[in-house]
Amino acid sequence: MKIENPTGTALYSIEKAIKEYRKLAQKNIAKVVKDITVDQCLVLIILEQNQNISQNELANLVFKDNASITRMIELMVKNDYLTRTIHSEDRRKFNLVVTEKGLKTIKLIEPVVQHNREKALHGLSLNEIALLDQTLHKIIQNCKK
Amino acid sequence: MKIENPTGTALYSIEKAIKEYRKLAQKNIAKVVKDITVDQCLVLIILEQNQNISQNELANLVFKDNASITRMIELMVKNDYLTRTIHSEDRRKFNLVVTEKGLKTIKLIEPVVQHNREKALHGLSLNEIALLDQTLHKIIQNCKK
DNA sequence: CTATTTATATTGATATATCAATTATATTTG
């Protein structure tokens, strides 16, 4: 049984697409803010929109591991993007709050993020994007079973 | 300008899909071979099918950085999956050769890789997969410009 | 109410990602 060239399959196109997008995103974000990564931007935006979520929930929203989130938050606190204080009702949890610097940063990167998405999806019809999303969700479900 | 929730866009579905697939792949591969990663498996398969390629070319085929490839190869040589010798005609290059252990490993993981792909794409029509691939390639091109 | 189980987060170990700087060798240009 000869395996086909892995780089020829749709699954590798998925990998390639996300890598190219991340490269684009990082490049453009770096133009306006120097000390932040794409992942940290995403965390910032999510946290601003979802106050009072736990690290756990945050991890799920950004498709990351708990361990990764712990370390990202450490860094972001160190770089003054977030503050972290103990949750008063459940002492296992923490309150994650976006700082002033974090809020300013969000304002700076918002148009960049929009632009990146538009660039990546340029020339695709709404229908095409919807289909893409639909197919990807089927794959996600298949993998989870 | 309020940014939409990033997790709602097709681009994040791409990220989620590839992460779920990698998780599935790693889990199933670990069942038959313990000391190898998904990425290393891919490198093995590519190297068996493309003899005499440089690290550079290999990096492009697996969508990785040169630096990543250097470190992966170091590890794979250390774990006896590959041998690396200096290229006689261009002394900047190396000959990468899959070892006996590497070949045996490929035989072991081939059916697993097939099964993983089938599982991930289960229930999708050929047309649907082709469309997916096509749309992803548009995105890839958009990001590269 | 105590013992067990569950939930939240951290830590250690190892692998990979990415950028920038560097080394070594090849190729091209003047």
Next chain:
DNA sequence: CAAATATAATTGATATATCAATATAAATAG
């Protein structure tokens, strides 16, 4: 041919990914 340029790979620094083990606190069963 010598100097400049280009190519292949490495290295250092830092960020993220993943698994397994652990610590702490909360919830629940008996």
